[in-house]
Amino acid sequence: MPETIIDLVFPASCVVCGKRPKPICPGCRPASEIGRIGGFDFEVFYAHSHQGAVEKLITGYKDQQLTSLERTLAESLAELFRDIDFTDVAALVLPARSAKNYRKRGFDPARSLAKRALRLAGITLPVVNLMAVRSRKDQRGLGRDERARNVLGSMQLPRHIVGKVALFDDVLTTGATFTELARACEEAGVEVAFGCVLAQRFTQS
Numbered sequence: 001m002p003e004t005i006i007d008l009v010f011p012a013s014c015v016v017c018g019k020r021p022k023p024i025c026p027g028c029r030p031a032s033e034i035g036r037i038g039g040f041d042f043e044v045f046y047a048h049s050h051q052g053a054v055e056k057l058i059t060g061y062k063d064q065q066l067t068s069l070e071r072t073l074a075e076s077l078a079e080l081f082r083d084i085d086f087t088d089v090a091a092l093v094l095p096a097r098s099a100k101n102y103r104k105r106g107f108d109p110a111r112s113l114a115k116r117a118l119r120l121a122g123i124t125l126p127v128v129n130l131m132a133v134r135s136r137k138d139q140r141g142l143g144r145d146e147r148a149r150n151v152l153g154s155m156q157l158p159r160h161i162v163g164k165v166a167l168f169d170d171v172l173t174t175g176a177t178f179t180e181l182a183r184a185c186e187e188a189g190v191e192v193a194f195g196c197v198l199a200q201r202f203t204q205s
């Protein structure tokens with residue numbers, strides 16, 4: 001959706017504090033919180049914790065289709081990408097797109113963000129979405145075990161990739177999707193170098 005249409009539909013104020021200027025005022029731009037999460041067989045880097053301004057930005061972007069917020073989020077993600085060594089990475093692998101969410105949103109937030117952030121960081125890398133091999137429910141609203149069952153065995157690498165890959169998702173919650181990304185890569189004989197996410201609200205069981 002063009003930003004001009006968004007501007008007609010939504011109020012011209014910051015999505016975080018409600019003051020001008022839109023879509024986010026300088027004072028509400030999230031500060032970098034780059035860190036690592038343990039608990040996976042590979043390193044996982046994150047740009048932010050999923051809370052406060054970041055949570056509002058992500059909700060506005062993904063659920064209210066405020067595409068004008070993408071730039072702020074992509075700039076944050078580009079900061080993380082610049083921090084990571086992508087030298088040995090042949091592709092950035094993303095979850096299979098949810099058909100239902102894609103119909104609803106008209107775009108794939110994780111893919112769109114990843115591509116824009118790579119461009120901003122000056123990294124040339126193919127972005128590969130896994131292929132859905134069966135349908136799955138929206139992970140939101142599901143508990144930890146349900147999430148794991150819902151997503152297990154649901155994705156496949158669409159083509160062979162020579163070399164290692166990096167995994168990417170916009171939000172990491174229980175890690176079920178990340179675990180499935182890693183499983184699908186392993187099944188295809190492709191090694192995972194590391195994972196990265198825009199925002200994490202990870203809680204280990």
Ligand SMILES: [Zn+2]
Nearest residue numbers: 014017025028
């Ligand atoms: Zn603000």
